[in-house]
Amino acid sequence: MTERAETERVATKGRTARLYRMVMDKHVCPYGIKSKWLLEREGFAVEDHHLTTREETDAFKREHGVETTPQTFVGGERLGGYDALRKRFGRDESDDDGASYRPVMAVFAVSALLAVALSIFVYGSPFTIRTAEWFVTFSMAMLAMLKLQDVEQFSTMFVGYDLLGRRFVPYAYAYPYLEATAAILMAGRLLPWLAIPIALVIGTIGAISVFYAVYIQKRDIKCACVGGSGNVPLGFVSLTENLAMIGMAIWMLLRPMV
The missing domain is CATH 3.40.30.10 (Glutaredoxin)
Structure with missing residues (x-):
């Protein structure tokens, strides 16, 4: 205060x-x-x-x-x-433009705690390799869920910066479903032949798109990562989300039996 x-x-x-x-x-x-x-x-x-x-x-x-x-x-x-x-009374702590990382930070925090709790239950330890895997996949699943609440609004925001989405609009509509599919399959290490390519493709396209829009074009726009109604600035957090997706896919390729 x-x-x-x-x-x-x-x-x-x-x-x-x-x-x-x-x-x-x-x-x-x-x-x-x-x-x-x-x-x-x-x-x-x-x-x-x-x-x-x-x-x-x-x-x-x-x-x-x-x-x-x-x-x-x-x-x-x-x-x-x-x-x-x-x-x-000094309780309005939002930025003047309403931009906030709180929605995506909430997703990451809850995902981390869920991953830790599940690891304790399954392995008796809060910090295992599976904790890291579940953290990434749970985060992906929650972010996909937020996008799926209003795919139309999400796609409108998404095509504003995604390089493939602006050239092929159906990809913008499919993205939340692809992200959710990859997250669910990778959480259980199911059908890696399907989950890994999906995560690699959408993660790579997303990372390149965010990097180009933010660091090359220097654009100040909102990210669609928490759905079309969010007001999260496009930037480092968005890039990290995509890099984590790529990293998880590569990890499953390198350590398929872990």
């Missing part, structure tokens, strides 16, 4: 905030619930005013000249909705 936000927190402790939020039979605004929680966490006593009908909500918006609820007031000042409260 920033020094300004800490000063704000101390200054507002014990003060009263008036919160207006929708609480209806069939809809309770989630941002209203979170606003109440955040205000209480920051030391406010909250006067919780429920807007129980659509007519009451619309009348409130007209009266205060706002387009959304919830709305928070302290004294004579309107603080705004949930996002405004987060910014005021």
